Amino acid sequence: MKRKRLLFIGGTMGVGKTTLGKYLVDQKLENAAFLDGDWCWYMHPWVFSDENKKMVINNIQFLLNGYLHHSTFETVVFVWVMDQQQTINDILSGLTGDYDFYNVSLIATASELKRHFEKDTQNGIREFNDLFGALRRLSMYQKINSIKISVTNSNLQESANHLIALLNAKPEK
Numbered sequence: 001m002k003r004k005r006l007l008f009i010g011g012t013m014g015v016g017k018t019t020l021g022k023y024l025v026d027q028k029l030e031n032a033a034f035l036d037g038d039w040c041w042y043m044h045p046w047v048f049s050d051e052n053k054k055m056v057i058n059n060i061q062f063l064l065n066g067y068l069h070h071s072t073f074e075t076v077v078f079v080w081v082m083d084q085q086q087t088i089n090d091i092l093s094g095l096t097g098d099y100d101f102y103n104v105s106l107i108a109t110a111s112e113l114k115r116h117f118e119k120d121t122q123n124g125i126r127e128f129n130d131l132f133g134a135l136r137r138l139s140m141y142q143k144i145n146s147i148k149i150s151v152t153n154s155n156l157q158e159s160a161n162h163l164i165a166l167l168n169a170k171p172e173k
Contacts, residue, residue, distance in 0.1 A: 004068055004099035005075040005167055008091075010082035011106030011141060013134040014116045014126060016151050017079040020106070020159050028160050029075050029167075033067040035060070037080025057087075061094035068097045075167065083140040102166055105146040106159075110135055112152040 007024075009017045018036055025034040040059035043052070060078070067076040076099075082088050088103065108116070117131040141148070149162055 002074050004073070004097065005102065006064070006068065006095075006099045007075065007077045007102045007104065007163070007167065008082065008088065008146075009077065009079045009104050009106060009163075010088070010144065010146060011108075012083065012113070012137040013081055013130055014113055014120055015106045015108050015134075016116060016156075016159070017081075017106055020151075020156065020163070021077045021079040023156055023160055024163060025075075025077055028164055029077075031073055032075040032077060033070075033073045035063055035067065035076070035078045037078065037082075057090050058094070060091055064091070064095055065097070068095065068099055081137070082144070083137050085144055088144070088146075103144075103146040104163065104166070105141040105144050105148050106151050107138065107141055107148050108150065109152045110138065113138065 009021050011017050018038075021034055021036070025032045037056070037060055040063070041052075041056045060080075064076060064078060067073050082091075082105075092101070113134060114131060117126065117128055117134070120126045121128045147166065149159060151159055154162075
């Protein structure tokens with residue numbers, strides 16, 4: 001049996017994590033599963049608290065472990081706004097099994113991120129006012145221990161091919 005691959009795709013809101021992750025699983029990878037961390041954080045009212053953050057991390061670990069231990073899946077793609085190294089470390093600390101880990105941060109210029117937001121706003125995906133928070137978080141990804149992939153002047157196919165090449169290369173651990 002092939003060794004499992006776990007791919008984290010982080011990046012600020014609106015940079016294209018979900019689009020790229022779904023595209024990889026739907027079009028490029030065989031026997032792959034997709035998890036968006038936002039699914040584990042969806043609640044009303046949305047309240048950021050230590051208790052809720054711990055619950056969300058536990059939910060993510062539970063789901064990722066389920067995919068990693070399932071015999072069908074070779075690759076698990078996880079996307080989320082992971083702008084602090086501690087968040088990534090916390091998730092990884094609760095994962096079990098034998099897998100190769102790949103950690104990627106999608107980055108973009110401010111103008112590219114604004115273009116993404118304008119498109120997402122037109123499609124009703126997000127509020128344009130959220131752009132300012134996303135722009136503030138852009139620089140945080142430089143501090144993350146990850147492979148940086150710029151989506152500026154890059155289309156979905158090019159970004160996906162970059163990640164496929166990464167998955168076929170030597171893993172981080």
